[in-house]
Amino acid sequence: MITSTTGPQPADFADVRATNLAVVLRFVREHAPCSRADIAASTGLNKATVSSLVADLIDRRLVRETGLTENRVGRPATMLVLDGSPYAAIGVEINVDHVSAVATGLAGERLLTWRRAFSAGGSAGQDVAAVAAIVRRVVGRMARDERQVLGLAVAVPGLVDVQGVVRIAPNLGWRDADIGGDLAKALRDPGFTVQVDNDANLAALAEQRFGARAGAADLVYLTGEIGVGAGVILDGRLRRGALGYSGEIGHVQLDPDGPACRCGRRGCLEAVAGIGAILRRDLSPGEIPVEIEDTVRAARAGDAAVLATLDAAGRSLGRGVSVLANLLNPAVVVLGGYYVPLAPWLLPAVRAEVADRAIAPEGGGCEVVASTLGLDAAALGGAARVLDSVDSGRLPGGISRIS
Numbered sequence: 001m002i003t004s005t006t007g008p009q010p011a012d013f014a015d016v017r018a019t020n021l022a023v024v025l026r027f028v029r030e031h032a033p034c035s036r037a038d039i040a041a042s043t044g045l046n047k048a049t050v051s052s053l054v055a056d057l058i059d060r061r062l063v064r065e066t067g068l069t070e071n072r073v074g075r076p077a078t079m080l081v082l083d084g085s086p087y088a089a090i091g092v093e094i095n096v097d098h099v100s101a102v103a104t105g106l107a108g109e110r111l112l113t114w115r116r117a118f119s120a121g122g123s124a125g126q127d128v129a130a131v132a133a134i135v136r137r138v139v140g141r142m143a144r145d146e147r148q149v150l151g152l153a154v155a156v157p158g159l160v161d162v163q164g165v166v167r168i169a170p171n172l173g174w175r176d177a178d179i180g181g182d183l184a185k186a187l188r189d190p191g192f193t194v195q196v197d198n199d200a201n202l203a204a205l206a207e208q209r210f211g212a213r214a215g216a217a218d219l220v221y222l223t224g225e226i227g228v229g230a231g232v233i234l235d236g237r238l239r240r241g242a243l244g245y246s247g248e249i250g251h252v253q254l255d256p257d258g259p260a261c262r263c264g265r266r267g268c269l270e271a272v273a274g275i276g277a278i279l280r281r282d283l284s285p286g287e288i289p290v291e292i293e294d295t296v297r298a299a300r301a302g303d304a305a306v307l308a309t310l311d312a313a314g315r316s317l318g319r320g321v322s323v324l325a326n327l328l329n330p331a332v333v334v335l336g337g338y339y340v341p342l343a344p345w346l347l348p349a350v351r352a353e354v355a356d357r358a359i360a361p362e363g364g365g366c367e368v369v370a371s372t373l374g375l376d377a378a379a380l381g382g383a384a385r386v387l388d389s390v391d392s393g394r395l396p397g398g399i400s401r402i403s
C-alpha cells in the first residue's frame, strides 16, 4: 500500500541521526584527541547536536573522554578519543591449504592473528563447517576478552558477486556457493553480519586503511599467488563493477602464443607472471613458501638463470600494471602475497615497463610498491570492511555494560 505523507518520517530522523553519529565517529577516529567544539567547527553540526551525538557514542562505548583537557581561551575542553574496548571486528581468509583469521579492535589494533591448516576440496558444506569451527574459536576468544563481535568478513580467492555469492572459486572447487549464508547458519545465527568478498578486494581495503599508503584514494592491490587478481579502489571507494567481477587482471592476455592459463586460455598475465610462472613448475600450495625462499636465496647469490626469470616475470607484470595505469590512473599499485619477498628483483622491471607503456607522463604518477601487510592482508581487510561498515553508520547499540 502506498500512503502519501507530508514531512519527514521517523525513519528519516533515524537515518539522519545514524549518519550524523557516523560523521562524528569518523571525525574522532581521524582527529583524536579532539573536543566537542572541534567536531562542531569541522562538521558544521551545531554544538547541542554534537553533545547529544557524543553522549550517544559514549553510551555505546565507541568514544570516551580522556580526562585530559585542552587549554584554550575560556573554558577548558574535555578531549575525546575512540573507545571500542568492548568490540572486535573479524576477518577470515580462506586459502587452498590454510585459513587465516584476524581480529582487530575499533581503532584497528590487532587483537589476534591465527593461521590454521585447512584442506579445501571437500564439498563446500564440509569446507564451511571447517571454517565455522575456526570462526567459533575466534568468537569464543573475543567473548573471553569481553568483546562483542561487530561483524565478520570472509575473503575468498574467486569470483564473488555483489550479493556475496561465490560464483567460481577454482582452487577451492566451489561454484555458486552462498558461503556467507551457510556460514551464518553453521554459526547458528551469531548476532553479527557475515559478509563475503573477493580476496583482492579485501586486501585493497586493508591497504587503504592500514598499509604504507593508507588513505590513498586511488589504489590497486595485486594478489601475488598462483592466481593474480586486482582489488581496485578509485575515488576512495572499492569498485566492484556491475556484478562484482572487476579486477580480473590476471586473465588479461599479454601473449596470444604464451603458455596455457588455468582458465583455458593462453598467455594471460597470471600464466606469464603469476607465482606458478615465476617458480616454473606446478606446485601444491604447501610447497610454494619453500620454493619462494629458494628463489630468494638464488637471486641474492646472483644466480643468472633465476635473475633472468625474475626480470622476465617483472616485465610481464609491468605490462599488466601498465594496463591498470592507462585505464585507472591509480596513485599506487601495491604488489601483495608472494610478490613481496621477490619485490627487490621484480620492482625495477615492473617500474620500467610502466614508465615505458603508460601514455601519461611518468606513468601518470603511478607508484608501484610492495605490500607491508604480509600474507594475511586479505584477512586483515575483512576486519577493515567490518570497520568500514561501522564508520558508515552501522553502529552497535544496546550492548550490556560490562561491570
Ligand SMILES: [Zn+2]
Pocket: 250, 251, 261, 262, 263, 264, 265, 266, 268
Ligand atoms: Zn587466464
